[in-house]
Amino acid sequence: xxxxxxxxxxxxxxxxxxxxxxxxxxxxxxxxxxxxxxxxxxxxxxxxxxxxxxxxxxxxxxxxxxxxxxxxxxxxxxxxxxxxxxxxxxxxxxxxxxxxxxxxxxxxxxxxxxxxxxxxxxxxxxxxxxxxxxxxxxxxxxxxxxxxxxxxxxxxxxxxxxxxxxxxxxxxxxxxxxxxxxxxxxxxxxxxxxxxxxxxxxxxxxxxxxxxxxxxxxxxxxxxxxxxxxxxxxxxxxxxxxxxxxxxxxxxxxxxxxxxxxxxxxxxxxxxxxxxxxxxxxxxxxxxxxxxxxxxxxxxxxxxxxxxxxxxxxxxxx
Amino acid sequence: xxxxxxxxxxxxxxxxxxxxxxxxxxxxxxxxxxxxxxxxxxxxxxxxxxxxxxxxxxxxxxxxxxxxxxxxxxxxxxxxxxxxxxxxxxxxxxxxxxxxxxxxxxxxxxxxxxxxxxxxxxxxxxxxxxxxxxxxxxxxxxxxxxxxxxxxxxxxxxxxxxxxxxxxxxxxxxxxxxxxxxxxxxxxxxxxxxxxxxxxxxxxxxxxxxxxxxxxxxxxxxxxxxxxxxxxxxxxxxxxxxxxxxxxxxxxxxxxxxxxxxxxxxxxxxxxxxxxxxxxxxxxxxxxxxxxxxxxxxxxxxxxxxxxxxxxxxxxxxxxxxxxxxxxxxxxxxxxxxxxxxxxxxxxxxxxxxxxxxxxxxxxxxxxxxxxxxxxxxxxxxxxxxxxxxxxxxxxxxxxxxxxxxxxxxxxxxxxxxxxxxxxxxxxxxxx
Numbered sequence: 001x002x003x004x005x006x007x008x009x010x011x012x013x014x015x016x017x018x019x020x021x022x023x024x025x026x027x028x029x030x031x032x033x034x035x036x037x038x039x040x041x042x043x044x045x046x047x048x049x050x051x052x053x054x055x056x057x058x059x060x061x062x063x064x065x066x067x068x069x070x071x072x073x074x075x076x077x078x079x080x081x082x083x084x085x086x087x088x089x090x091x092x093x094x095x096x097x098x099x100x101x102x103x104x105x106x107x108x109x110x111x112x113x114x115x116x117x118x119x120x121x122x123x124x125x126x127x128x129x130x131x132x133x134x135x136x137x138x139x140x141x142x143x144x145x146x147x148x149x150x151x152x153x154x155x156x157x158x159x160x161x162x163x164x165x166x167x168x169x170x171x172x173x174x175x176x177x178x179x180x181x182x183x184x185x186x187x188x189x190x191x192x193x194x195x196x197x198x199x200x201x202x203x204x205x206x207x208x209x210x211x212x213x214x215x216x217x218x219x220x221x222x223x224x225x226x227x228x229x230x231x232x233x234x235x236x237x238x239x240x241x242x243x244x245x246x247x248x249x250x251x252x253x254x255x256x257x258x259x260x261x262x263x264x265x266x267x268x269x270x271x272x273x274x275x276x277x278x279x280x281x282x283x284x285x286x287x288x289x290x291x292x293x294x295x296x297x298x299x300x301x302x303x304x305x306x307x308x309x310x311x312x313x314x315x316x317x318x
Numbered sequence: 319x320x321x322x323x324x325x326x327x328x329x330x331x332x333x334x335x336x337x338x339x340x341x342x343x344x345x346x347x348x349x350x351x352x353x354x355x356x357x358x359x360x361x362x363x364x365x366x367x368x369x370x371x372x373x374x375x376x377x378x379x380x381x382x383x384x385x386x387x388x389x390x391x392x393x394x395x396x397x398x399x400x401x402x403x404x405x406x407x408x409x410x411x412x413x414x415x416x417x418x419x420x421x422x423x424x425x426x427x428x429x430x431x432x433x434x435x436x437x438x439x440x441x442x443x444x445x446x447x448x449x450x451x452x453x454x455x456x457x458x459x460x461x462x463x464x465x466x467x468x469x470x471x472x473x474x475x476x477x478x479x480x481x482x483x484x485x486x487x488x489x490x491x492x493x494x495x496x497x498x499x500x501x502x503x504x505x506x507x508x509x510x511x512x513x514x515x516x517x518x519x520x521x522x523x524x525x526x527x528x529x530x531x532x533x534x535x536x537x538x539x540x541x542x543x544x545x546x547x548x549x550x551x552x553x554x555x556x557x558x559x560x561x562x563x564x565x566x567x568x569x570x571x572x573x574x575x576x577x578x579x580x581x582x583x584x585x586x587x588x589x590x591x592x593x594x595x596x597x598x599x600x601x602x603x604x605x606x607x608x609x610x611x612x613x614x615x616x617x618x619x620x621x622x623x624x625x626x627x628x629x630x631x632x633x634x635x636x637x638x639x640x641x642x643x644x645x646x647x648x649x650x651x652x653x654x655x656x657x658x659x660x661x662x663x664x665x666x667x668x669x670x671x672x673x674x675x676x677x678x679x680x681x682x683x684x685x686x687x688x689x690x691x692x693x694x695x696x697x698x699x700x701x702x703x704x705x706x707x708x709x710x711x712x713x714x715x716x717x718x719x720x721x722x723x724x725x726x727x728x729x730x731x732x733x734x735x736x737x738x739x740x741x742x743x744x745x746x747x748x749x750x
Binding site: 086087088106108109110111113114128129130131132173176199200201202204205 | 518590
């Protein structure tokens with residue numbers, strides 16, 4: 001594995017499988033009464049968040065703490081950043097404090113990349129602008145594998161599984177990371193979206209593209225709904241929220257056209273009634289709550305592997 | 319004039335001429351050319367292996383003064399120009415205050431005269447404050463001591479078609495030219511990088527080629543309609559070159575420039591998100607680069623202009639989307655052109671003299687610049703060693719800023735000397 005995790009493209013198939021398998025081990029440990037492991041004791045993980053994202057920050061914080069790392073939460077709001085401190089100066093400050101890893105969420109694409117040039121510790125991209133969000137893709141892959149192949153699927157990829165990602169691909173870091181990671185793991189990815197919400201050069205990506213959702217549903221093992229920002233209609237990406245919902249929203253009727261085993265995913269936060277209907281979000285096919293739980297274990301695996309923590313006891317020994 | 323003002327440049331090759339010869343300079347002019355040119359008291363410069371070009375002329379330079387003297391001053395920017403072989407630069411209007419009055423253009427012009435490294439010809443703003451709504455006093459700037467002939471809102475596009483039409487028409491009264499920064503503002507809202515594979519992968523808002531091409535097509539039609547001179551700044555796409563070729567085939571009064579960086583670099587360099595590669599218009603694809611080279615070679619694009627855009631370190635040591643647009647280029651322009659155009663066989667050195675001196679001087683209406691080397695011509699010239707071994711570009715130079723996209727890149731050639739009206743501004747590659 002590389003020292004940083006900035007893009008899903010940084011991960012080879014072997015790297016990705018190692019993370020998923022490690023997460024699977026950690027998930028077993030999570031069932032124990034004492035969830036905490038000593039592996040990252042004495043190491044410092046900084047959560048550097050320039051955007052409000054309570055769920056992602058809490059997930060990383062829980063992951064680091066369960067590995068016994070010291071966690072510093074650095075929120076851009078109310079800090080020196082609000083006074084106009086540059087990313088570089090913040091990076092040098094964190095460096096001086098001896099951060100072993102920096103988890104960064106930032107509104108600018110490439111911010112994690114830039115940060116990696118200024119700190120010695122590992123950089124984990126927790127979402128940069130409209131670029132990538134690789135740990136989201138990892139937890140999605142982990143969720144897909146668990147649901148469709150079972151917890152004993154260690155070493156297995158997602159070969160042959162058909163994943164349809166629906167919605168605002170153009171502005172989605174989740175979509176970019178998932179296209180890269182899921183195709184690395186052997187899945188067949190299709191993007192379903194209005195043409196305005198697909199990058200013009202989407203043809204160069206390792207996936208198929210469809211302008212309609214209905215034709216994709218019967219052949220999908222996984223449907224991943226992306227959050228659509230309602231203000232996009234002001235920039236003429238689509239005429240109205242209702243029309244978007246009619247053409248690309250997943251309601252109960254559409255869900256019924258999925259194969260029986262198919263699952264429905266959403267990275268959250270959801271717009272119920274826009275891209276996903278309440279009865280779909282709350283259905284047995286929905287993995288939305290599992291994704292949150294899997295987020296912690298997957299991020300533990302990433303932190304563990306990037307920071308080279310001490311061995312954790314193999315499952316079954318305790 | 320004393321004899322100490324005479325220079326005998328021996329063994330130099332003039333592109334298009336026959337073999338090595340000697341150039342005698344005196345009284346600010348070229349007094350003699352030929353293997354037997356002699357002067358008993360002239361200082362001698364041994365120019366074996368060097369070529370002599372008429373002093374380079376840049377149609378597009380940001381000197382930043384007044385307003386951003388932390389990035390560049392007239393003094394430092396023109397020093398960089400001289401080191402790059404330039405004897406004249408056009409100073410763009412987007413200063414603070416904007417060069418939209420006779421007072422500001424005269425100030426810049428006077429600062430250039432005082433610095434003395436090269437001629438500084440101010441460019442006037444088309445609209446007040448570059449605001450794009452009301453014409454600046456173009457005639458007053460034309461009548462001022464700075465004798466402004468080129469007008470541009472560079473950095474901003476004159477997007478309003480009616481205003482553009484009026485500006486083109488109005489400057490006919492004093493043989494002016496409107497230099498357009500072709501960028502449709504609506505199609506480029508928030509844009510960061512050429513729209514294509516790289517912008518899609520990097521998650522940077524796309525900057526479509528059509529945002530440039532649409533404005534160029536419109537402006538060519540407007541120029542033809544009113545019979546006025548249009549100059550298109552920093553052409554960056556293959557499609558733009560095609561439109562210009564079509565406009566020129568109609569005999570319309572349209573000229574265009576291309577930057578050294580658009581002749582050599584592509585958007586793939588953005589992969590590391592280093593904003594030193596962030597520029598407006600953005601770096602495009604390899605196909606665009608190839609087409610721009612062809613268009614410069616066949617004359618569709620008239621000239622090379624640097625768009626030298628210095629920025630302080632902190633404007634670039636930041637996130638891509640926060641960073642300033644622009645790159646320096648005066649000190650590397652000729653070497654980049656050698657690499658992109660001469661070493662590839664697309665242009666000979668006589669062609670370089672035409673595209674980097676003769677034509678830009680003509681477009682800028684600059685008297686005494688861009689005159690082919692001949693007895694009686696002003697002694698503005700550049701001595702260049704095209705055989706100098708390729709050396710990596712270092713960011714440190716005469717410019718106050720360090721934002722060169724060529725740092726570390728090995729480029730051939732070396733500017734050995736620059737003469738401005740017979741006086742050396744650069745000798746042995748150093749400022750005099």
